[in-house]
Amino acid sequence: MNGDLFGFDTADPLDVIERPGAVAELQDAMHRWPERLREIFDVERALSMRAGMSEVDATRDAVERTFAIAHYLGSRMLYFPGAEKLRLALRDMEIHRLQGRVSVEELARRFSLTPASIYHIIRTETERTRAKLQGRLFD
Template identity: 40%
Template sequence: MSGQGEMFDALTCDPLDLIERGGEVIADKSRWPQRLVDLYDVLFAYARKTGADAETAARDASARAVLIADYLGGAVVYLPRGDAMRKAVRDSEAYRRHDGRNTNVLAREYGMTTTKFYELLARERKRRLRKMQGRLFQ
Protein backbone atom coordinates (compact mmCIF):
# COMPACT_ATOMS: atom_id res chain seq x y z
CA MET A 1 0.00 0.00 0.00
CA SER A 2 1.44 3.31 -0.93
CA GLY A 3 -1.34 5.50 -2.28
CA GLN A 4 -2.88 8.33 -0.39
CA GLY A 5 -6.35 7.40 -1.58
CA GLU A 6 -6.29 4.15 0.35
CA MET A 7 -8.29 4.03 3.54
CA PHE A 8 -6.63 2.99 6.76
CA ASP A 9 -8.29 -0.13 8.13
CA ALA A 10 -7.58 -0.76 11.80
CA LEU A 11 -8.99 -4.28 11.40
CA THR A 12 -6.26 -5.38 8.97
CA CYS A 13 -3.30 -3.99 10.89
CA ASP A 14 -2.55 -3.28 14.50
CA PRO A 15 -0.72 0.06 14.60
CA LEU A 16 -0.06 -0.30 18.30
CA ASP A 17 1.88 -3.51 17.70
CA LEU A 18 5.43 -2.36 18.37
CA ILE A 19 8.39 -4.43 17.31
CA GLU A 20 11.73 -4.26 19.08
CA ARG A 21 14.74 -4.65 16.80
CA GLY A 22 18.20 -4.39 18.25
CA GLY A 23 17.08 -2.28 21.19
CA GLU A 24 15.22 0.15 18.92
CA VAL A 25 11.44 0.23 19.21
CA ILE A 26 9.59 0.92 15.98
CA ALA A 27 6.00 0.64 14.87
CA ASP A 28 5.25 -1.95 12.18
CA LYS A 29 4.03 0.43 9.51
CA SER A 30 4.54 -1.87 6.52
CA ARG A 31 0.80 -2.10 5.83
CA TRP A 32 -0.04 1.54 6.48
CA PRO A 33 -0.89 4.04 3.72
CA GLN A 34 2.06 6.36 3.04
CA ARG A 35 0.30 9.49 4.33
CA LEU A 36 -0.31 7.78 7.67
CA VAL A 37 3.35 6.72 7.85
CA ASP A 38 4.35 10.35 7.21
CA LEU A 39 2.03 11.51 9.99
CA TYR A 40 3.43 8.87 12.37
CA ASP A 41 6.99 9.96 11.58
CA VAL A 42 6.20 13.60 12.41
CA LEU A 43 4.45 12.63 15.66
CA PHE A 44 7.30 10.30 16.64
CA ALA A 45 9.95 12.96 15.95
CA TYR A 46 8.01 15.53 17.97
CA ALA A 47 7.63 13.16 20.93
CA ARG A 48 11.39 12.43 20.86
CA LYS A 49 12.13 16.16 20.63
CA THR A 50 10.07 16.78 23.77
CA GLY A 51 12.07 14.18 25.70
CA ALA A 52 10.13 10.92 25.36
CA ASP A 53 12.13 7.71 25.10
CA ALA A 54 11.84 5.70 21.85
CA GLU A 55 9.23 3.23 23.16
CA THR A 56 7.00 5.93 24.66
CA ALA A 57 7.36 8.07 21.53
CA ALA A 58 6.45 5.11 19.30
CA ARG A 59 3.38 4.20 21.34
CA ASP A 60 2.26 7.83 21.54
CA ALA A 61 2.81 8.44 17.81
CA SER A 62 0.95 5.23 16.92
CA ALA A 63 -2.00 6.05 19.15
CA ARG A 64 -2.25 9.62 17.84
CA ALA A 65 -1.90 8.55 14.19
CA VAL A 66 -4.71 6.01 14.65
CA LEU A 67 -6.88 8.59 16.40
CA ILE A 68 -6.43 11.03 13.52
CA ALA A 69 -7.00 8.25 10.94
CA ASP A 70 -10.20 7.19 12.70
CA TYR A 71 -11.42 10.80 12.75
CA LEU A 72 -10.39 11.86 9.23
CA GLY A 73 -10.14 8.50 7.48
CA GLY A 74 -12.01 8.06 4.23
CA ALA A 75 -12.36 11.77 3.60
CA VAL A 76 -10.43 14.01 1.28
CA VAL A 77 -9.05 16.58 3.68
CA TYR A 78 -7.34 19.89 3.01
CA LEU A 79 -4.92 20.90 5.73
CA PRO A 80 -3.67 24.50 5.48
CA ARG A 81 -0.03 25.19 6.14
CA GLY A 82 2.24 28.10 6.74
CA ASP A 83 1.34 31.57 7.92
CA ALA A 84 -2.40 31.31 7.30
CA MET A 85 -2.66 28.20 9.47
CA ARG A 86 -0.52 29.65 12.25
CA LYS A 87 -2.56 32.88 12.22
CA ALA A 88 -5.85 30.94 12.43
CA VAL A 89 -4.54 28.88 15.37
CA ARG A 90 -3.25 32.05 17.07
CA ASP A 91 -6.58 33.85 16.61
CA SER A 92 -8.55 30.91 17.96
CA GLU A 93 -6.27 30.60 20.98
CA ALA A 94 -6.42 34.35 21.69
CA TYR A 95 -10.22 34.31 21.50
CA ARG A 96 -10.40 31.30 23.83
CA ARG A 97 -8.06 32.93 26.37
CA HIS A 98 -9.85 36.30 26.35
CA ASP A 99 -12.02 36.77 29.43
CA GLY A 100 -13.03 40.41 28.96
CA ARG A 101 -10.56 41.71 31.53
CA ASN A 102 -7.25 40.68 29.98
CA THR A 103 -7.42 42.46 26.61
CA ASN A 104 -4.33 44.62 27.12
CA VAL A 105 -2.26 41.75 28.49
CA LEU A 106 -3.17 39.45 25.59
CA ALA A 107 -2.66 42.19 23.01
CA ARG A 108 0.89 42.72 24.30
CA GLU A 109 1.52 38.98 24.48
CA TYR A 110 0.44 38.49 20.85
CA GLY A 111 2.39 41.57 19.71
CA MET A 112 -0.49 43.75 18.57
CA THR A 113 -2.25 46.94 19.56
CA THR A 114 -5.42 46.82 21.60
CA THR A 115 -7.38 47.98 18.54
CA LYS A 116 -5.96 45.16 16.40
CA PHE A 117 -6.73 42.69 19.19
CA TYR A 118 -10.37 43.85 19.29
CA GLU A 119 -10.50 43.35 15.50
CA LEU A 120 -9.16 39.82 15.98
CA LEU A 121 -11.87 39.14 18.59
CA ALA A 122 -14.60 40.47 16.29
CA ARG A 123 -13.40 38.32 13.35
CA GLU A 124 -13.19 35.22 15.51
CA ARG A 125 -16.62 35.87 17.09
CA LYS A 126 -18.13 36.31 13.62
CA ARG A 127 -16.45 33.13 12.37
CA ARG A 128 -17.72 31.11 15.33
CA LEU A 129 -21.27 32.46 15.01
CA ARG A 130 -21.27 31.66 11.29
CA LYS A 131 -20.12 28.14 12.08
CA MET A 132 -22.85 27.62 14.69
CA GLN A 133 -25.70 29.28 12.81
CA GLY A 134 -24.71 28.83 9.22
CA ARG A 135 -25.43 31.56 6.73
CA LEU A 136 -29.10 32.04 7.52
CA PHE A 137 -29.63 35.53 6.16
CA GLN A 138 -27.41 35.66 3.08
Protein backbone atom coordinates in the same frame (compact mmCIF):
# COMPACT_ATOMS: atom_id res chain seq x y z
CA MET B 1 -13.86 -5.43 19.79
CA ASN B 2 -13.02 -3.70 22.99
CA GLY B 3 -15.57 -0.92 22.45
CA ASP B 4 -13.10 1.95 22.35
CA LEU B 5 -13.90 5.41 21.03
CA PHE B 6 -12.95 4.61 17.44
CA GLY B 7 -14.84 1.32 17.22
CA PHE B 8 -11.86 -0.92 16.59
CA ASP B 9 -9.51 -3.00 18.69
CA THR B 10 -6.23 -1.10 18.91
CA ALA B 11 -4.41 -3.96 20.66
CA ASP B 12 -4.28 -6.38 17.71
CA PRO B 13 -2.05 -4.44 15.28
CA LEU B 14 0.10 -3.17 18.13
CA ASP B 15 1.13 -6.53 19.58
CA VAL B 16 3.76 -6.82 16.86
CA ILE B 17 5.69 -3.90 18.37
CA GLU B 18 6.44 -5.88 21.55
CA ARG B 19 8.59 -8.51 19.77
CA PRO B 20 12.37 -8.03 19.81
CA GLY B 21 13.48 -6.40 16.56
CA ALA B 22 9.94 -5.35 15.70
CA VAL B 23 10.83 -1.65 15.43
CA ALA B 24 13.31 -2.40 12.64
CA GLU B 25 10.77 -4.68 10.92
CA LEU B 26 8.19 -1.93 11.11
CA GLN B 27 10.57 0.57 9.51
CA ASP B 28 11.14 -1.90 6.64
CA ALA B 29 7.38 -2.47 6.17
CA MET B 30 6.47 1.21 6.22
CA HIS B 31 7.39 1.63 2.54
CA ARG B 32 3.92 0.18 1.83
CA TRP B 33 2.21 2.92 3.82
CA PRO B 34 0.97 6.05 2.03
CA GLU B 35 3.43 8.93 2.32
CA ARG B 36 1.16 11.12 4.50
CA LEU B 37 0.60 8.25 6.94
CA ARG B 38 4.37 7.76 7.24
CA GLU B 39 4.77 11.47 7.89
CA ILE B 40 2.09 11.40 10.60
CA PHE B 41 3.83 8.39 12.17
CA ASP B 42 7.21 10.17 12.08
CA VAL B 43 5.80 13.29 13.75
CA GLU B 44 3.98 11.27 16.42
CA ARG B 45 7.06 9.18 17.15
CA ALA B 46 9.35 12.22 17.36
CA LEU B 47 6.97 13.96 19.77
CA SER B 48 6.75 10.85 21.95
CA MET B 49 10.53 10.50 22.05
CA ARG B 50 10.89 14.21 22.84
CA ALA B 51 8.54 13.62 25.77
CA GLY B 52 11.03 11.06 27.12
CA MET B 53 9.59 7.74 25.92
CA SER B 54 11.88 4.88 25.00
CA GLU B 55 12.21 3.97 21.32
CA VAL B 56 9.87 0.98 21.68
CA ASP B 57 7.28 2.93 23.69
CA ALA B 58 7.46 5.91 21.32
CA THR B 59 7.03 3.61 18.32
CA ARG B 60 4.11 1.81 19.94
CA ASP B 61 2.50 5.15 20.82
CA ALA B 62 3.04 6.49 17.29
CA VAL B 63 1.62 3.33 15.71
CA GLU B 64 -1.44 3.49 17.97
CA ARG B 65 -2.07 7.15 17.16
CA THR B 66 -1.41 6.65 13.45
CA PHE B 67 -3.84 3.72 13.33
CA ALA B 68 -6.47 5.80 15.14
CA ILE B 69 -6.03 8.71 12.73
CA ALA B 70 -6.10 6.39 9.71
CA HIS B 71 -9.20 4.63 11.02
CA TYR B 72 -11.04 7.84 11.83
CA LEU B 73 -9.99 9.98 8.86
CA GLY B 74 -9.06 7.30 6.31
CA SER B 75 -10.34 7.55 2.74
CA ARG B 76 -11.16 11.24 3.06
CA MET B 77 -9.73 14.10 1.08
CA LEU B 78 -8.16 16.37 3.68
CA TYR B 79 -6.63 19.79 3.76
CA PHE B 80 -4.43 20.74 6.68
CA PRO B 81 -3.73 24.46 6.89
CA GLY B 82 -0.17 25.52 7.46
CA ALA B 83 1.01 26.20 10.98
CA GLU B 84 0.94 29.96 10.40
CA LYS B 85 -2.82 29.92 9.78
CA LEU B 86 -3.32 27.95 12.98
CA ARG B 87 -1.10 30.40 14.91
CA LEU B 88 -3.12 33.35 13.58
CA ALA B 89 -6.41 31.68 14.49
CA LEU B 90 -5.16 31.01 18.03
CA ARG B 91 -3.86 34.60 18.28
CA ASP B 92 -7.25 35.97 17.20
CA MET B 93 -9.06 33.74 19.70
CA GLU B 94 -6.75 35.00 22.47
CA ILE B 95 -7.32 38.64 21.49
CA HIS B 96 -11.07 38.04 21.56
CA ARG B 97 -10.81 36.34 24.96
CA LEU B 98 -8.80 39.24 26.42
CA GLN B 99 -11.01 42.04 25.09
CA GLY B 100 -12.50 44.08 27.90
CA ARG B 101 -9.86 42.80 30.34
CA VAL B 102 -6.91 44.40 28.58
CA SER B 103 -6.93 47.72 26.74
CA VAL B 104 -6.79 47.78 22.95
CA GLU B 105 -3.48 49.62 23.13
CA GLU B 106 -2.01 46.91 25.37
CA LEU B 107 -3.31 44.18 23.02
CA ALA B 108 -1.77 46.01 20.07
CA ARG B 109 1.59 46.16 21.88
CA ARG B 110 1.40 42.55 23.08
CA PHE B 111 0.61 41.14 19.64
CA SER B 112 2.60 43.69 17.57
CA LEU B 113 -0.49 44.92 15.74
CA THR B 114 -2.17 48.28 15.22
CA PRO B 115 -5.21 49.21 17.30
CA ALA B 116 -7.25 49.17 14.06
CA SER B 117 -6.19 45.56 13.49
CA ILE B 118 -7.19 44.67 17.05
CA TYR B 119 -10.64 46.23 16.55
CA HIS B 120 -11.04 44.32 13.29
CA ILE B 121 -10.07 41.01 14.91
CA ILE B 122 -12.43 41.60 17.84
CA ARG B 123 -15.29 42.45 15.48
CA THR B 124 -14.63 39.38 13.29
CA GLU B 125 -14.31 37.01 16.25
CA THR B 126 -17.43 38.47 17.90
CA GLU B 127 -19.42 37.95 14.69
CA ARG B 128 -18.11 34.39 14.40
CA THR B 129 -19.01 33.62 18.01
CA ARG B 130 -22.46 35.19 17.67
CA ALA B 131 -23.18 33.22 14.48
CA LYS B 132 -22.06 30.01 16.19
CA LEU B 133 -24.25 30.60 19.24
CA GLN B 134 -27.30 32.08 17.55
CA GLY B 135 -27.19 30.60 14.10
CA ARG B 136 -28.42 32.58 11.15
CA LEU B 137 -32.07 33.46 10.61
CA PHE B 138 -31.71 34.49 7.00
CA ASP B 139 -28.98 33.44 4.60
